[in-house]
Amino acid sequence: MPNVAALMERSLPRHILDALRSASAVASQEPGIVSELYLVGGMVRDLVRGEGSADIDLSVVGDGPGYAAALASHLGGQVTKVSEFGTATVETGSLSIDVATARTETYEHPGALPEVTPAGITEDLARRDFTVNAMAIDLSNGGWGELIDPHGGMADLMMKRLRSLHPASFADDPTRALRAVRYEARLAFTLQPATVNDMQRDCVHFDAVSPARVLAELRRILDETARTRALSRAEELGILGSISPAFRIAGRSLKAIEETPDREPLFHVALIGARLTQAEAASLIERIDPPADWREALGAGSTYREIASILERSDLRPSEIAELLEGFPVLALEAQLQLAPATRQKAALRSWLDELRFREPLLSGNDLLEAGVPQGPLIGQLLDELRRARLDRAVGTRDDELTLVKRRLRVLL
Ligand code: CTP
Numbered sequence: 450m451p452n453v454a455a456l457m458e459r460s461l462p463r464h465i466l467d468a469l470r471s472a473s474a475v476a477s478q479e480p481g482i483v484s485e486l487y488l489v490g491g492m493v494r495d496l497v498r499g500e501g502s503a504d505i506d507l508s509v510v511g512d513g514p515g516y517a518a519a520l521a522s523h524l525g526g527q528v529t530k531v532s533e534f535g536t537a538t539v540e541t542g543s544l545s546i547d548v549a550t551a552r553t554e555t556y557e558h559p560g561a562l563p564e565v566t567p568a569g570i571t572e573d574l575a576r577r578d579f580t581v582n583a584m585a586i587d588l589s590n591g592g593w594g595e596l597i598d599p600h601g602g603m604a605d606l607m608m609k610r611l612r613s614l615h616p617a618s619f620a621d622d623p624t625r626a627l628r629a630v631r632y633e634a635r636l637a638f639t640l641q642p643a644t645v646n647d648m649q650r651d652c653v654h655f656d657a658v659s660p661a662r663v664l665a666e667l668r669r670i671l672d673e674t675a676r677t678r679a680l681s682r683a684e685e686l687g688i689l690g691s692i693s694p695a696f697r698i699a700g701r702s703l704k705a706i707e708e709t710p711d712r713e714p715l716f717h718v719a720l721i722g723a724r725l726t727q728a729e730a731a732s733l734i735e736r737i738d739p740p741a742d743w744r745e746a747l748g749a750g751s752t753y754r755e756i757a758s759i760l761e762r763s764d765l766r767p768s769e770i771a772e773l774l775e776g777f778p779v780l781a782l783e784a785q786l787q788l789a790p791a792t793r794q795k796a797a798l799r800s801w802l803d804e805l806r807f808r809e810p811l812l813s814g815n816d817l818l819e820a821g822v823p824q825g826p827l828i829g830q831l832l833d834e835l836r837r838a839r840l841d842r843a844v845g846t847r848d849d850e851l852t853l854v855k856r857r858l859r860v861l862l
Contacts, residue, residue, distance in 0.1 A: 451603075453496065453586060454594025460496055465505065468524070468544055472507060473588045475516070475523045482519065485510035485551075487570055487585040487597070494581045497596075497606055498636075505546040508573050508585060513537060513550030520548065534565050552576070559620040560657030571599060578625045579632065580605045580612050611638040619651035623658050626691070627666035630682040634675035645686065652691035660738035663692055667737065671714040677707040693736040699724035705787045715746055719784035722747035749781035757785075760794040767805050768837035774801045810835035812850045820854055823862075831857060 457466065469488060476486040490506035509516045514528070517537035521528045526541035535550030551573035554563035563576075570585055577583040580602040587595040596603070600614050611633050619625050626648045633640050640648075655663070670679045681703050683689050689696040702720045709716065722730055730747045739747070756773050759765070774782060774797075782798055789795040812820075812835060814828050822828055831854055838844045844853055 450598065451596050452594045453596050456496060457586070457594060460499065462501070464543060465492075468505060468541075468546065469588055471523055472520055472546070473590060473593065475520045476509075476588065477590045479516065479519050482515040483509050483511040485570060486516075486588045487551075488588055489549075489574070489585045490547075490582060493584045493586055493596075494602070494606065496586075497584070497603060505544065507546060507548045507588070508551045508570060509548060510551045510569055510573075511567075513548050517546075517548040520546070534563070535567065549573075554621070556621045558657065559651065559654035560623050563621070570597060574599055575614060578613060578618060578622070578628055580610075580614060581632075581636075581638075583614060605638075609636070609638045610641055611636070611644065612641040613644045613647060616643075616647045617651075619648045620654055623652060623654045623691075624662050624666045626652055626655075626686070626688045627663075627670060627683065630679045630686065630688065631666075631670050631673055633682060634677075634679035635673050637675075649687060652688055655691045660736060664737045664739055668714065671717050674710065676717065677703055680706065693733050695725075695729040695732040696736070697725075697729070701788055705784070709787060715742055716780055716784060718743050719746035719749070719778075719780045720787065722781065723750040723753070723784045723788055725750050727751035745778045746781055746784075749777055750785075753777060753781065753785055757794055760797040761792060763793060765793075765797065767800070767808075767840040767842075770797045770801055771805055771837070771840055774798070775806070779806075805840055808836070808839055810839050810844075810850055811847045812854070816851075817854060820851060822854065822858065827861065 457469070461469070472486060476483040487508045488506070489508045491504055492502040492506060495502035513535045514531050514537040517528050517531075517539050520526075521539045524539065524541045526539050526544075528537050529540050530536075530538040535552060537548050539546040539548060550567050551570050552565040553568045553572045554565050554576045556563050574583045574585060574597065580600040582602070583600045584602040585597040587593060587597065605612055611629060613619070613625070613629075629640055629644070629648060632638065670676055670683070673679055680698055684698050689698065698721050702724050705720045706717050709720075725733065725747065727748075730751060734744050734747055759773060760770070779802065782802055786795065786798040786802060789798060810832060812832075814832060817828050817831055818824065822831060834857065835844065835850050835853065838850075838853055844850050
């Protein structure tokens with residue numbers, strides 16, 4: 450196996466290399482806890498590709514959490530997130546290091562959480578998702594820099610192939626289908642036909658995956674720069690439909706996601722929601738159980754479409770536009786603006802978002818009290834009327850507003 454010590458020296462940022470050296474030193478000081486120590490996961494893959502990677506994943510043959518505690522005290526950091534699977538995270542302030550006990554995983558049924566048993570590095574690599582993610586670099590004193598690549602990850606990296614390790618990989622963990630399109634898009638690799646077959650056959654097991662796990666993988670896709678490609682592949686390969694039969698992303702929404710690379714993930718969620726029917730949004734929400742802001746963004750599309758045709762009317766006053774649009778989350782309307790063809794509807798959306806929603810009366814509730822309006826619901830009603838009058842430019846100055854209030858009081862009191 451090749452030794453990549455020189456490559457690590459040359460490519461890894463100094464603070465990461467120092468952390469790995471410290472990790473190695475701690476391992477040799479703690480032979481009772483650790484017998485072998487490896488760098489695994491994305492950092493190995495990205496090092497070989499010549500790309501930077503922020504996450505340090507360590508695999509420990511021995512006691513992962515015990516080793517994490519020793520490493521944290523050596524680095525002056527803290528152990529967080531110890532899990533039942535023998536994993537722990539060491540946070541140092543500038544670095545986050547994931548430590549896992551090398552293990553085998555067995556799944557009681559497809560999609561179940563794994564039963565884990567401590568094991569050697571070979572077994573630990575064999576339980577992983579894709580060959581390019583199943584390489585390790587030895588960090589022990591005696592073997593520093595040795596690359597361990599039992600599944601041909603290096604060759605696949607060179608050939609830009611994304612390949613799972615065994616046919617049952619997606620039955621073990623269907624969320625790997627979402628990881629597959631994410632890596633394929635991010636790395637510009639090609640999913641191998643056998644892997645696609647296995648994936649499509651076993652996507653039915655998404656049924657057994659919890660909403661939280663699906664949602665977490667969707668979030669990771671939306672965080673990618675290459676999100677549009679990953680989402681369109683997920684649609685094309687039938688992965689979205691396996692998550693929920695109602696989950697589809699309209700072509701126009703995908704295009705709009707592509708056109709807005711710098712917008713926040715929630716905006717892209719709103720673009721997906723913008724073209725869903727009420728029933729589609731409701732069943733997707735039920736399936737992934739997202740937080741309130743996602744629910745709003747996904748659900749607003751169908752309600753908006755009920756009023757969209759009214760926005761095409763040529764005789765709408767600004768106050769009527771306000772009445773139609775003020776209940777919607779701003780982000781959902783921004784998504785509709787991104788999607789709308791250049792019609793009156795688009796102009797109405799733009800004027801509401803850019804200007805009308807900020808137009809407030811000059812008079813306050815206190816001004817109305819001073820003008821003789823009795824305390825109570827009338828204040829709110831008159832402020833609302835003033836706002837509408839201001840939207841329609843029926844009033845300009847404070848005096849105009851006072852005149853309107855007095856005129857209305859004569860009628861109302
Ligand atoms: N892994 C896996 N199956 C999963 C999740 C993770 O086999 N469902 C393995 C992969 O070997 C992966 C490693 O665990 O490389 C670490 O997982 P994660 O942190 O999610 O991936 P990274 O490759 O480190 O990071 P990223 O995907 O963001 O590049």
